[in-house]
Amino acid sequence: MAVLARLDLTPDEQEQLTGQLDRILDYMDKLNELDTESVEPMSHAVDVVNVLRPDRAVNQPRTEDLLRNAPARDDDFLSVPKIIE
Amino acid sequence: MSYETVIGLEVHAQILTESKIFCGCSTRFGEAPNRNTCPVCMGFPGVLPVLNRKVVEHTIRTGLATHCAIARRSRWARKNYFYPDLPKGYQISQYELPLCTGGHVDVSGDGAPKRVRLTRIHMEEDAGKNIHDARGDHSLVDLNRAGVPLMEIVSEPDIRSPDEAGDYLRTLRSILEYLEVCDGNMEEGSFRCDANVSLRPEGDDELGVKVEIKNLNSFKAVEKALEYEIRRQGQALSEGEPVAQETRLWDPDAEVTRSMRSKEHAHDYRYFPDPDLLPLEIDEEWVSEIRATLPELAQERRNRFVEAYALPAYDAGILTQRRDVADYFEAAVKAHANPKAIANWLMGDLFRVLKERKLDAALRIEHWPVAAADLARMVQLVDEGTISGKLAKTVFTEMLEAGKGPDAIVKEKGLEQVSDTGALDAAVEEVVATCAAQVEEYRAGKEKVFGFLVGQVMKATRGKANPQMVNEILRSKLQG
Secondary structure (H helix, E strand, C coil): CCCCCCCCCCHHHHHHHHHHHHHHHHHHHHHHCCCCCCCCCCCCCCCCCCCEECCCCCCCCCHHHHHHCCCCEECCEEEEECCCC | CCEEEEEEEEEEEECCCCECCCCCCECCCCCCCCCCCCCCCCCCCCCCCCEEHHHHHHHHHHHHHCCCEECCEECCEEEECCCCCCCCCEEEECCCCCCEECCEEEECCCCCCEEEEEEEEEEEECCCEEECCCCCCEEEEECCCCCCEEEEEEECCCECCHHHHHHHHHHHHHHHHHHCCCCCCCCCCCEEEEEEEEEEECCCCCCCCCEEEEEECCHHHHHHHHHHHHHHHHHHHHCCCCCCCEEEEEECCCCEEEEEEEHHHCCCCCCEECCCCCCEECCHHHHHHHHCCCCCCHHHHHHHHHHHHCCCHHHHHHHCCCHHHHHHHHHHHHHCCCHHHHHHHHHHHHHHHHHHCCHHHCCCCCCCCCCHHHHHHHHHHHHCCCCCHHHHHHHHHHHHHHCCCHHHHHHHHCCCCECCHHHHHHHHHHHHHHCHHHHHHHHCCCCCHHHHHHHHHHHHCCCCECHHHHHHHHHHHHHC
């Protein structure tokens, strides 16, 4: 789980979180006891559909501002550790 | 043992829009790095994606043209994986409840007609681009493509050979181009393909172990990669070795596929509904509105061309590959009803010019080098005997270079065909007199010399003589 989510955990944290996760999963089991046979699956917590915008390219380029938020940059690129698989 | 090949294709087609799928950034190709980006497509915390209406409409359009069922209710999912080309840590895609399901594409090519069923068509965002080899110690990321809208079109494993795969892709691309939902440009990555291929003993119903091939950037690459992979798997199976379920990358230079990652420890994408995006509800009215705007597609049009214009199926096929070419042809035929002659000029001289000037790179040719009405008029001038077929070439070249209409050119250059008996008589007499030796040969039974003599008359009249009349006059003079 930690590997999939790319979390770097100490053994203590691992133990603590495993316990917490187990309790969450137990609660899921509890929810599973409910008979939902006749209930239609919910797609979203908010009962609204079709929120759409027109197809217009309205954004002005602001590469500088955006790159200033990046941990590292190289020229106008984002720079990341070498990631060839 | 002989094996049957089973192929399924996944096509990622860029949906032709001005802005990205969930933000107002431009989708224009070839911009400076990270110019088409904003907090949404860069995955900043706290931003909210808002869906582009055109993405939905174009996907419905495609679904209708490929006979899919359009879902009444459709929703978005997060596909989780870590890779710097998607800074959010997930791709917004569709998993359950895709927009289109079922459907089929009727494939036409050199082989027998064939129906390929579709599993689904769903919408998703594209990822950014990583550049690994520009710098030694780190990779570069350009997020201009991140959030560009895509349709993923998934076929059933109905394809049985590399040729069929190529025909399916060409047919599908033509459909998307006719619908004007995708520009079909493979070089720029707006039409990409992954292939799933497996072999099974002839007659078996069960599918063999499948291998996914990526990096197929041209029709040729698809066909070659499949041929290679069929050979590789066939050899493994006949030697009793198992085929590993994996993803392989096509190397176009070495013309081999290479193992990329094993599917056994494939990513667990942990799909779940995206809480940032609301579901779609598509009512019959919306679908009908879109259905009403569907154009006649290539296949129907080709059949109509054969019927209505008495064209050979081959010509009709070529003329209807592109919607703009078919439109041009019909406009010309409307101006002058000689479909075969117009088809010949279009497929020969005009196609050559389109290629030379790279006008065919665009989805739709806006400015034709010769207007349809002018081409039609030129053919008409030939048909009416005003100019010879040979001089039509001169007129065509002049139309290209000077941009003038055919009538003006014929008048200016004095290209009218000479059909006046008196003038032709004189020209023929002259040739008969000067080429006495050849005339003797002809009279001695050497039929071939006739062509030479006709040529001399044409030369003397600078190509303007009506060749049919020259033939007749010359023959009667030589007999006399």
